[in-house]
Amino acid sequence: MGPTLVRQMLSTLSERGHRLTRPRQTVLRVIEASPEGFTARQVYQATRRRGIRIGLTSIYRTLNLLVRHGLIQEVHRENGEHRYLACEANHHHHAVCMACGRILDFEACGLEDLTRRVARTTRMAILGHRLELFGQCQDCRKR
Amino acid sequence: MGPTLVRQMLSTLSERGHRLTRPRQTVLRVIEASPEGFTARQVYQATRRRGIRIGLTSIYRTLNLLVRHGLIQEVHRENGEHRYLACEANHHHHAVCMACGRILDFEACGLEDLTRRVARTTRMAILGHRLELFGQCQDCRKR
């Protein structure tokens, strides 16, 4: 991902009237180093490993802030925890096996047309999306 | 929705080796009466209004079971609570305003082609999907 991501997120937050506090900067640096996604707890532990002490509450608040601004995305839940992904990261979606929970990625989603159509009918500026498919993986189907 | 839904869900669970217990039957009857969706707490309160006492734990377990079998779907979270919808209910999706949280519905999603393609490449039987669009509604954009 690279430091571009952090700088961009910081300036987005700043432009929109949010303060660039130490906790937020630290969280962003952790996110930058997690191209495979992260949970709140993982961010918390990573900041402590860096010797910086941030309350778990602030981690959650920062993650929610980033979600509201479309900078990260909640991709799914795994054993009760939410997993997030930076939106700049390679755009992809998940196909989740409803039986065993296995997750397979896929890329093309071709939602551009739909996005434009919905933007027109709802008069909403569509900035992002989340798509998950559910089904049964090959192994689970064999039973 | 009608009583067909309950019967169908019950037989699906039974076929797949699950027991048709009293708590499960009660939860299904509540779901049947909630075409606009429901949270775990709402199901809990509805069962008590019917004079039936089921542990909240079992409500959650039943809902998770139904999700795993593709019979209901978690549509989104609102003030920290998950909201579910029976899959038989009118198929639609949500466009969520990231600023104020307002939710607008839309119908056509045209994911059939994508579904087939992903099914082929991942060798997964795709049974359902969840699609959300994120953006800014007209009112929030004015600021």
Added chain:
DNA sequence: AATCTTATTGAAAACTTTTTCAATTGCTAT
């Protein structure tokens, strides 16, 4: 640089969801 205003923080409490475990109950086979 000092002050002011107000968003943000951390700790604790509240709330939502999941896990644990002994007791119960649905189903199967007798």
Added chain:
DNA sequence: ATAGCAATTGAAAAAGTTTTCAATAAGATT
């Protein structure tokens, strides 16, 4: 019908997330 096995239940505990509120600190103003 009855007995037996295993899935399911409820209560309590644990885990994850949000809210509350007083204290702090970022950024604007002077």
